[in-house]
Structures are given as C-alpha cells and as structure tokens.
Amino acid sequence: MPITETHELHKRRFGRNLGVALCLVGFCAIVFGLTIAKIRQGSQMEAFDHQPRVSITPPVETDQ
Amino acid sequence: MSDATANSTTSGPGEAQFGDYVALLKPRVMSLVVFTALVGLLVAPVAVPPMIGFTAILFIAIGAGASGALNMWYDADIDGVMKRTARRPVPSGKVAPGEALGLGIALSAMSVAMLGLATNWFAAGLLAFTIFFYAVIYTIWLKRMTPQNIVIGGAAGAFPPMIGWAVATGGVSLESALMFGLIFMWTPPHFWALALFMKSDYHKAKVPMLTVTHGREETRRQILIYTILLVPVAIGAAFTSIGGPLYLAVAVALNAIFLKGAWDIWRRDETVAEADAYATEKKVFRFSLYYLFLHFGALLAEAALRPYGLGGW
Numbered sequence A: 001m002p003i004t005e006t007h008e009l010h011k012r013r014f015g016r017n018l019g020v021a022l023c024l025v026g027f028c029a030i031v032f033g034l035t036i037a038k039i040r041q042g043s044q045m046e047a048f049d050h051q052p053r054v055s056i057t058p059p060v061e062t063d064q
Numbered sequence B: 001m002s003d004a005t006a007n008s009t010t011s012g013p014g015e016a017q018f019g020d021y022v023a024l025l026k027p028r029v030m031s032l033v034v035f036t037a038l039v040g041l042l043v044a045p046v047a048v049p050p051m052i053g054f055t056a057i058l059f060i061a062i063g064a065g066a067s068g069a070l071n072m073w074y075d076a077d078i079d080g081v082m083k084r085t086a087r088r089p090v091p092s093g094k095v096a097p098g099e100a101l102g103l104g105i106a107l108s109a110m111s112v113a114m115l116g117l118a119t120n121w122f123a124a125g126l127l128a129f130t131i132f133f134y135a136v137i138y139t140i141w142l143k144r145m146t147p148q149n150i151v152i153g154g155a156a157g158a159f160p161p162m163i164g165w166a167v168a169t170g171g172v173s174l175e176s177a178l179m180f181g182l183i184f185m186w187t188p189p190h191f192w193a194l195a196l197f198m199k200s201d202y203h204k205a206k207v208p209m210l211t212v213t214h215g216r217e218e219t220r221r222q223i224l225i226y227t228i229l230l231v232p233v234a235i236g237a238a239f240t241s242i243g244g245p246l247y248l249a250v251a252v253a254l255n256a257i258f259l260k261g262a263w264d265i266w267r268r269d270e271t272v273a274e275a276d277a278y279a280t281e282k283k284v285f286r287f288s289l290y291y292l293f294l295h296f297g298a299l300l301a302e303a304a305l306r307p308y309g310l311g312g313w
Helices: A008-012 A014-041 B018-024 B027-042 B050-074 B076-081 B097-118 B121-142 B149-169 B174-197 B215-239 B245-267 B270-275 B279-308
Strands: none
Touching: A008 A014, A014 B018, A014 B050, B018 B050, B018 B097, B027 B050, B027 B149, B027 B174, B027 B279, B050 B076, B050 B097, B050 B121, B050 B149, B097 B121, B121 B149, B149 B174, B174 B215, B174 B245, B174 B279, B215 B245, B215 B279, B245 B279
8 A cells, every 4th residue: 555644754764764765876876887897897797607608617628 | 093073964862864874984084094095096006997996995985984883883881971972873872872783784794795896805805804903803802901092993094095005906015015004103193192182081981091091291202102113104105116206205394394293292291281282282183184194195196197207216
C-alpha cells in the first residue's frame, strides 16, 4: 500500500534522508566512472564465472 | 594532528542530522589528509588517471574519517568530560555510540575495499593499517597510557602521503618515507606548542599529557628536541627525486624560522610566557600550520614544474 500521508517523521528526517540518497547516488556515479576509467586503461574485464571462457583460460598446447 | 576545532557542523540538541554523522568523521582532519595524500599521489613518478586518482583520494579520506568515528565511539567517556569535545555527536547524545561504531566499521571496510579495487591492494593494506593504528593502537591502547600519545597519534596522521604514493607506485620508497617522517616529526612540536597556551582539561579526563605528567618545562625541551630532529627529515627530502632547488629554498627558510621559534619556546619559562599571554607559543603554533602546508606545497610545485624542465635537480 503506498504511503499517502506525510508523517512528521518524514519532515524531521528529510535532511538526513536526502544526505543518504545523495551519498548513494554519488557512490553509483563513482563506481560507473571508475569502470569507464578501468576499461580505458585496458584492464581485464572478465573473471571466473563458474564456467570456462576462452578469454581467461590458458592456451592448451597441442601436439602436431 | 590537532583536531581542536573539529566540531563545527553539528546541529542543535535533538535527533541526529546528516551533519552530525559528517562531524563523526572529523572533517577538518580529513581536509589535511586529502591535501597530503594528494601531494603524495601527484609527486610520485607514475601518472595516475584522474578518475582513479580522485577515487583513491576520496576513499583515503573516508578511511581517515572512519577511524575518526571509531575514535569518537571509544573516547565518548573522556570527550564528555572535556569542554572542547563535550559537544561532539556521541557525548552530546545526538548519535548513539553503537551508531558511531557501526559507521566507523562499515566505512573502514568500504574504503579499504574500494581503494583496493580502484588502485592496488598494497595501498589498501596501508590504509587498513592506518585505520587499525589510529583506532586500536592509538585510541584504545596507548592514548590513555603514555604522555607520548601525541607522537604515536602523529604516526597515523603521517600515513596519507605514503598511501597516495603507494596508489601511484604500488609500494613505498625513501621519498614516501620522508613525507611520512615530515608529518610524524612535525606533530609533537605543533601539538605541544598548542598545549602550552590552551588551558586543556585532559587531566580531568585522566589522559596523560606531557604538560601535566612531565611539566611545562620538559614540554618546552621536547618541542626543541623534536624540531631539531625534524630539520634533517624536511631538508633531506630536497635531495631525493621529489625535491629540487625550490623545495630546498623553502625548506631551509621554514626550518630556520621553526627552529628559532622552538629555541625561543625553550628559553622561556612560565612567568615570562604568562606575562605576554604566551605570544611566542601562539606564534610558533600558527607558524607550524604554514610550515606543513608550505612544505607539501613546495613538493607539489616541484612536480608541477617538472614537465617544463624547471622542477627537480
């Protein structure tokens, strides 16, 4: 059920809630920016994901 | 580092506001951490992409803030006794001790993890050690045990440029050790000069301060000793890869003035000091703030001039 009535608590904690919200948005922005910076640096973007991947498994030597 | 005026963002009595949680992180101490860590990062021989550098400085600052929150959680009993700290969020009742502890632990873990992911795990390990050193070794263990507590606390404040350097290079070196040494040796004369003229109530809180346990005359002597030991560290940095003629000139001038100030403090006794309302002590304390800022500023200037062939030797 949606909260339609504004409680006194909402007013009292508005500044605090806004601060937390801005911190969370800021954190998301930093993680995003960091990801872009890491990709531009050419960092390894794939890791182990429970199944072998060609890009992260060592090459297998074959006898010819 | 002195955080004598660190509580200006708190709200009035009642429920904790966002500013009260920010005040738990000791924002003024954080600003010094940001500056010195930034210099450590920028003077390093390895360039760091701006976004990664920004993230690193941010999380070093948050880590330092987290150790401040842990300090305020543990020291709430003595903070409540002292006039200077009685209005801090925990002793004033705005923030519950458990909240301060939770915030301190959560931000410590987050800052170390993020620094590790953003840069390297050596820098993250150094940050973790710094938080542990300040919160456990200094705050919990030695602060209430020894009058050399300022010296020990100063080590925690000295790590940020070393972490900044580690962010760029992935290790430590003579240069980063000298930047550490500069802040480490500077802290005692800086703080004890303040302790001589500030009527503190540490004795009421049963925190052993040198002025109380060993007397003011001995404090004056210790200021001179630490300043003499500081000089070769500060000037020595001029002859490493981060130094240069500009830094050397600045360091020689600043150290000559600081040494003269420490000498003057040592030569005075309480009667003379009280007669002129601790004018020399106040002057030396104020100068000590410029001393540190200008040393790191000169290191930064050397690094900024280097691409134009002007910085360094």
